[in-house]
Amino acid sequence: MSAVIHADTTGDELAAIVAAAAASEFSLTDRASRALWLHALADAVDADRAELLAIARIETHLSEGRLDGEITRTVNQLRFFAGVAIEGSYVEATIDSADATLLPPRPSLRRMLRPLGVVAVFAASNFPFAFSVLGNDTASAFAAGCPVVVKAHPGHPELSRRVAALAERVLADSGAPAGCFGLVEGIDAGVALVQHPLVSAVGFTGSTRVGRALFDLACARPAPIPFYGELGSINPVVVTPTAASTPDGVAAVASGLAASFTRDGGQYCTKPGLVFVPVETGFESVLAAALSGVPGHRLLTDGMETAFARGSEVLLERDDVEVVFDGGSSADAASPLVVAVSLDAFVAEPEAFLEEHFGPLTVLVRYPDADPAALGAALRVLDGSLTASIHHAPDEDVPTLAAALSRIAGRVIFNGWPTGVAIAWGQQHGGPWPATTASLHSSVGASAIRRFLQPIAYQDAPASVLPAELADGNPLGIPRREDGVLVVPAATADR
Amino acid sequence: MSAVIHADTTGDELAAIVAAAAASEFSLTDRASRALWLHALADAVDADRAELLAIARIETHLSEGRLDGEITRTVNQLRFFAGVAIEGSYVEATIDSADATLLPPRPSLRRMLRPLGVVAVFAASNFPFAFSVLGNDTASAFAAGCPVVVKAHPGHPELSRRVAALAERVLADSGAPAGCFGLVEGIDAGVALVQHPLVSAVGFTGSTRVGRALFDLACARPAPIPFYGELGSINPVVVTPTAASTPDGVAAVASGLAASFTRDGGQYCTKPGLVFVPVETGFESVLAAALSGVPGHRLLTDGMETAFARGSEVLLERDDVEVVFDGGSSADAASPLVVAVSLDAFVAEPEAFLEEHFGPLTVLVRYPDADPAALGAALRVLDGSLTASIHHAPDEDVPTLAAALSRIAGRVIFNGWPTGVAIAWGQQHGGPWPATTASLHSSVGASAIRRFLQPIAYQDAPASVLPAELADGNPLGIPRREDGVLVVPAATADR
Known part of the structure; x- marks a missing residue:
């Protein structure tokens, strides 16, 4: 059969x-x-x-x-x-x-x-x-x-x-x-x-x-x-005022964001969907310019096209939302859409902005760079996410931001973008609910x-029933803990 | 406060x-x-x-x-x-x-x-x-x-x-x-x-x-x-025909079982509650003799006394159950109770014998030693348990039994008893449902x-935000995996 x-x-x-x-x-x-x-x-x-x-x-x-x-x-x-x-x-x-x-x-x-x-x-x-x-x-x-x-x-x-x-x-x-x-x-x-x-x-x-x-x-x-x-995951990003304090800094973050949230139609669970940007850095116009050449993308299924259109509409109908860039989606191609909201509006009704939208859509939250405490309060309302990212100046220490975002994300990224999940021993693709169950x-x-x-322990077992991994003399040469001490055979360490 | x-x-x-x-x-x-x-x-x-x-x-x-x-x-x-x-x-x-x-x-x-x-x-x-x-x-x-x-x-x-x-x-x-x-x-x-x-x-x-x-x-x-x-856990035990083939073997297993299931009133989640014994080895009379001096024990709560009395009664009322030993419990002291059932009766209605009874009660299942397949079929109906034990002769190989019991238990014990859970790196106290959730x-x-x-991964993080466990140079000297290889600092290995 x-x-x-x-x-x-x-x-x-x-x-x-x-x-x-x-x-x-x-x-x-x-x-x-x-x-x-x-x-x-x-x-x-x-x-x-x-x-x-x-x-x-x-x-x-x-x-x-x-x-x-x-x-x-x-x-x-x-x-x-x-x-x-x-x-x-x-x-x-x-x-x-x-x-x-x-x-x-x-x-x-x-x-x-x-x-x-x-x-x-x-x-x-x-x-x-x-x-x-x-x-x-x-x-x-x-x-x-x-x-x-x-x-x-x-x-x-x-x-x-x-x-x-x-x-x-x-x-x-x-x-x-x-x-x-x-x-x-x-x-x-x-x-x-x-x-x-x-x-x-x-x-x-x-x-x-x-x-x-x-x-x-x-x-x-x-x-x-x-x-x-x-x-799902909203994958918040925070851009620090220092990172956005120079035209080069603004350009680098804007072009990176444009590429990340529109990549392959924005159909990644790691898509950055919520970006905290300092006000009055010129970031929004640079981002809009970076998006002007990005074509529409047909989404994976008709259902996703419908959900993207409906999600966009709900955001665009809000009085507290401004359009930063709208590529003009058609029925069979989703185009980039960026909207912006003030920090106060976000904090007043965070659930309106924490829903994941599959497709090339991201929400900017404009925060006053003179009031880091206000940003901190906003970050505390975030749900669990697969990732969180910080864009900061190379010599800028960001321990407070890192701690705030570590609380809600399985992977915290510095001066990078969440899309593209490397295959590695040290990778983490998960996070607190609702990112995962x-x-x-x-x-x-x-x-x-x-x-x-699942574990099994053998108590006083004869050698004949033990798996080779647990046999005397470590015949398979794997790392083991023996009487409390980790032992890594040389052959393994050299592998 | x-x-x-x-x-x-x-x-x-x-x-x-x-x-x-x-x-x-x-x-x-x-x-x-x-x-x-x-x-x-x-x-x-x-x-x-x-x-x-x-x-x-x-x-x-x-x-x-x-x-x-x-x-x-x-x-x-x-x-x-x-x-x-x-x-x-x-x-x-x-x-x-x-x-x-x-x-x-x-x-x-x-x-x-x-x-x-x-x-x-x-x-x-x-x-x-x-x-x-x-x-x-x-x-x-x-x-x-x-x-x-x-x-x-x-x-x-x-x-x-x-x-x-x-x-x-x-x-x-x-x-x-x-x-x-x-x-x-x-x-x-x-x-x-x-x-x-x-x-x-x-x-x-x-x-x-x-x-x-x-x-x-x-x-x-x-x-x-x-x-x-x-x-809860029923903690099945299997005594092989070879283990019970000599008077010394019978005496050792019977006295060990008597001590284990009555220990501190039988109020352990690892109490052996179901014991598969070969028929006609004289085991039951030796077990009864071993129990004759064991006093009653007041259980932890009145509710447990009631539950023990009720559970005993339900078993004793069954036509397919024989009493092997009944110490005569009173209202405020639970005494040892051993009942026996045939393998056929057990297989016909296993749920009647798989319920955990808190207190000094165990159920013997008499199996025909000439028919190992029948025993194997009976073991397949067992639920998940914290432990399972095999009593075998020192030179007897028991791979089939060990495999059957490994399937349902978190800890498999050879020529020993499940009560008494050592504190160790290699201990396992858990098991498939309903032993645990x-x-x-x-x-x-x-x-x-x-x-x-829960895990967290830091991607391209500056040194200033990394926990010391992840810092360059391994300042805390803990075992780590570096570029895929487990590295155990000498100080740790010597500890």
Whole structure:
């Protein structure tokens, strides 16, 4: 049976796919094998690049350059998680020898993290490759040792099926356990997936509305499961008066902002949507000039076009809002829109400006540069966000601003822009609610693997039952904590 | 204002206590200071041992020896988490240097875990010290840098107030931020605590019923928060035919089981409540003999006495249950009760035997030693548990049993008993639902600190805003991951 279904998945089909995933014994595979499979998947995506790109072009309206870059990103992510699996410190192997003199006495304890179970992955609209069928959630779940069932995003169904078919073929050809990957389609299938007793965790990238609804379902199960939802984010930016005190400074920030919030139609969860700018620096006219050549962009789906038009209209109808730049959107192309509001107006009704607008729209909040306390008060009303950015002069210390924005964001950026999320051990893509449903975690970077792991401790276990990661003599040469001390084998440190 | 209230806490009082905790800026304290405060708390508990023990004796009916040991445990836990804070690897400091050749390009990224916010701790009935006001949850939250508001358990109110007063005094005397600790009492206060917007996480030890209700509240908040509930557990034990094939083997397992399930009245969440024994080994009569001298024990609360009597009655009324030993409980003393059921009867209606009974009661499941497949099928119906144990012969390999029990338990024990949870880096006290609400975590051992942390990444940050843990040159000498490689300073490794 193929696990790739070409219409809304029925309940029976879904049950069979999930059962096959649970029965695949993927959790018993070793880290080295999983790394090979991740590399094989990366190779295959790279090899089919042209064909995949062509399908994605038609379904998403994203540019060839953007999609080509995203495919490279996806390939790199798969390889990155192969490296994380191989390196092995993510299992947190911990070995405590027995000590009867302690109170309570300590037996021999050996602890590690192990795969959690079948992971449901809800693909995103705006990253048809990198946060979809073989995106970050799938790559990190596979690296962890978890079978994956993907709920395809309806914005790119043909691409989803094509990538799923590729995944099935590559996994089968390279010897991965049958059933370890499946694809389902349709709203009902998504709901059934979150509620299925054999599903152990959910990774989700999408809207706050849908994410919250699915989160509620995950919590309400007879046996609740973790729901890792990366939802919306306003991504506030603060430009300091000093940064905007020179024409060069103004030009640099304005051109950077113009590029960031309009990039690929402004369809990033890291798009800067709220920018605190000092009054009377000439920033707004420079920004408007930087936007004059930016073309409109057809958004990912008709629903997004409608939502963008409606969101723009609501802002433009407000008496306290001024238009800084309006590129003049048409029915099938969203053009840049910048509006401005005073700090007082923002503080009076912050919820009117804290809603995320998918598309090339950003809101400037004009703050009086002589009153830093007023800015501080405004920043305290911000909700959780994936990112927050500060534009400051090179020699300007910004500890107060940094502290204020650290409170609400998972990643704080200095003299840079939030769009473009690097793949790294030290990346953080997450943040306090409503940016995510699970602020302890990241959906990008090495730590994303932890979402799909659970601990086990073996007490006084005979050598014959211990996983190799916990065996005497550290035969796999991974970093371990032994009697309280982190030990990094030389081979690992040199790797 | 004292944060210690001597009656049910009112809504206004609770709001003031939580606001003071949130305003305490405890998250800005350094790890070394928090370690000193934890040691000061440990010193004070140790110094007041006799007085605290006397109060606990009256309120809990636990023995002097047990309570004395528990105070030592509590002191050791506080010191252990001081060590975890000092060692510093728990912050997972990770430093990636910029690399523009990658796709997407990598900026400078520095990531660490930081305190999550105000933690609500729901104290347990059965550990008036070690899982109560200054127990594991409080110790790990303090170590993490989180202020704590404890909901006292009504089973030991005077002790809770006394320990809270000690904590307030010690923290104030040693210079901890005012407001970083508070105590509340009453059901309404508990509900309000879970729902308070300034509370960021909940640690709970208690029943499945109450834990599930509070978990549901935590999930249903406008901004959901993590709820770490350590709930009930049946803690299955399997005795292999080989282990029970000699009189010495039978005697050792029977006496160990008798001691474990009756220890301190059987009031442990790790009590072995379901024991799979091979038929016709003589085990049951040896177990009954081992129990004949075990006195009754007054349970912690009147409610528990009632629940124990009712639970015993329900089992004894079943046609498929045989009594192996009945010590004859009275209204104010629970005596050991052992019943037995056939494997077929267990499999026919497992839910009748998977409910946790607080008190000295355990259920034997007689399995035919000639049919290991039948035992395997029975183990597959087990729910999640904190622990699972295997008693086997010293030279007997048990990979199949170990795999079956690993599936459902957070800690798998070989030739030992689950009661008595050591304090260690490699400890795991948690497990799949319904053992806990959050199977990724542990409430005992070093990793318990992670429940109260969230990540932050600094992108291209100036040195002036970076926490010392992420500074160039590693001035604090903690283990860090630098450009993908774990680096453990020699001073740490030697510590």
